[in-house]
Amino acid sequence: AQSVTQLGSHVSVSEGALVLLRCNYSSSVPPYLFWYVQYPNQGLQLLLKYTTGATLVKGINGFEAEFKKSETSFHLTKPSAHMSDAAEYFCAVSEGGGATNKLIFGTGTLLAVQP
């Protein structure tokens, strides 16, 4: 079965600093990979996704992630943190063949941005 590991349940950065949120996955088939963001008392919003093709994917709000098959990783980065980036971030892998598009999520990383 596929699974996702997010290293670091809490990450704190200063405003303007690099954001790096780590995600490793396990999958026996080529994965679809996703990063979602959740603001307080909200549902999840898609930041970016990797399906096929270019391994560096860009998302909304200046975030990007790189799919590294050899490292089974899909880390999320942003060059310069903004106060509005404070939220919880979830990495997910899509499991299933055929029509099913079931997402398996990591346990989340809560990002704090200090002024």
Add this chain to the structure above:
Amino acid sequence: DVKVTQSSRYLVKRTGEKVFLECVQDMDHENMFWYRQDPGLGLRLIYFSYDVKMKEKGDIPEGYSVSREKKERFSLILESASTNQTSMYLCASSPVRGEGGTEAFFGQGTRLTVV
């Protein structure tokens, strides 16, 4: 824009009550999901449905059932609510994997408290 609507943002129910959480999507998606979100545990899949009247158990189905009588509507039922089912419940929908998109779209969530 895709819209996934959950019938309630907040619910308070008594132990032993039968509870219905409703979810409606407007994008004609085949797949629909119910997740439970708890601090430190991420999102855990309760049930999912890949077609009308079709359902499969997720990772934590005990104490829950689901109903999908129409394509746009997916209901989660707590047969006899217990305090350990106090949680945030998130509904999601997605298209067939690889067709017209791959990601899941989420509702705003229902915060259920069982007293």
